[in-house]
Amino acid sequence: MLSQFANPARFMSLSAWAAPVLALLAVALFAIGVPWALLLSPSDYQQGETVRIMYVHVPAAWWSLAVYAIMGAASFVGLVWRHVLADIAARAAAPIGATFAGLCLLTGSLWGAPTWGTWWEWDGRLTSMLVLFVIYLGYIALWSSIEDEEKAARLAAILCLVGLVNLPVVKFSVDWWSTLHQPASVFRAEGSAVHPDMLGPLMIMAGAYGALFGALLMMSMRAAIFRRRVEAARARIGAP
Amino acid sequence: MIEGSWPYVLASYGVTLASLAVLAVAQLLRLRHWSKRARALGKEVNP
Numbered sequence: 001m002l003s004q005f006a007n008p009a010r011f012m013s014l015s016a017w018a019a020p021v022l023a024l025l026a027v028a029l030f031a032i033g034v035p036w037a038l039l040l041s042p043s044d045y046q047q048g049e050t051v052r053i054m055y056v057h058v059p060a061a062w063w064s065l066a067v068y069a070i071m072g073a074a075s076f077v078g079l080v081w082r083h084v085l086a087d088i089a090a091r092a093a094a095p096i097g098a099t100f101a102g103l104c105l106l107t108g109s110l111w112g113a114p115t116w117g118t119w120w121e122w123d124g125r126l127t128s129m130l131v132l133f134v135i136y137l138g139y140i141a142l143w144s145s146i147e148d149e150e151k152a153a154r155l156a157a158i159l160c161l162v163g164l165v166n167l168p169v170v171k172f173s174v175d176w177w178s179t180l181h182q183p184a185s186v187f188r189a190e191g192s193a194v195h196p197d198m199l200g201p202l203m204i205m206a207g208a209y210g211a212l213f214g215a216l217l218m219m220s221m222r223a224a225i226f227r228r229r230v231e232a233a234r235a236r237i238g239a240p
Numbered sequence: 241m242i243e244g245s246w247p248y249v250l251a252s253y254g255v256t257l258a259s260l261a262v263l264a265v266a267q268l269l270r271l272r273h274w275s276k277r278a279r280a281l282g283k284e285v286n287p
Contacts, residue, residue, distance in 0.1 A: 048245055106252075233281045
């Protein structure tokens with residue numbers, strides 16, 4: 001079944017309508033989620049209005065981890081089955097994941113300043129998130145620095161798979177070490193500790209980030225496939 | 241309760257929405273560029 005969807009021609013026809021649909025869905029979810037998070041959701045009894053940063057910070061953190069896991073899966077498929085669409089997907093996902101990781105660090109800093117009294121702390125969660133951001137940048141740099149795309153794909157896939165080690169470190173850093181960062185409050189064995197009035201907008205914003213990721217991933221993959229077609233056609237006609 | 245934190249909240253939303261918008265526009269422009277060139281070259285190869 002996967003090989004059917006992994007056909008570039010099939011992907012192009014599927015993504016031609018799926019990308020705009022996901023983009024529209026992302027816009028709609030942001031249009032609902034942002035006013036809900038900023039104006040309608042309650043403030044926190046201790047954190048006051050700063051708790052509203054959660055609605056942009058937490059989805060950025062979740063999706064930066066999820067995008068890297070998707071890149072890991074695509075890298076594995078690309079490395080083992082040498083499927084070109086998997087390499088394209090992994091490469092296309094990296095700048096989106098890097099943006100999410102960068103936003104997680106920036107909004108975390110903006111949340112930390114008024115609540116912790118510091119913009120940055122070298123604790124387990126913050127440092128492992130910074131490592132994830134640097135791995136993203138390294139992955140993008142590696143792809144760009146090697147001209148031979150097959151070689152670049154192989155090396156980048158190996159880097160990506162090695163970098164997967166960091167994902168459980170990010171997730172469990174708050175349990176393994178004493179950190180300023182709070183422990184998990186949504187995805188935990190005892191169930192969510194977040195009040196439903198806050199969980200609603202949080203999930204809408206997480207959905208918005210997810211839909212945006214899907215749309216941008218498909219757009220970027222389509223651009224990469226068009227670029228490869230142009231380069232192949234140029235090579236055939238001997239154009240520079 | 242922490243007071244006077246709206247500037248931090250608004251800065252977070254501003255930087256997030258601006259960054260995501262820039263990323264989306266960049267991807268859209270890149271897609272338009274390569275799809276146009278692919279179509280143009282396709283016509284050149286198969287007139």
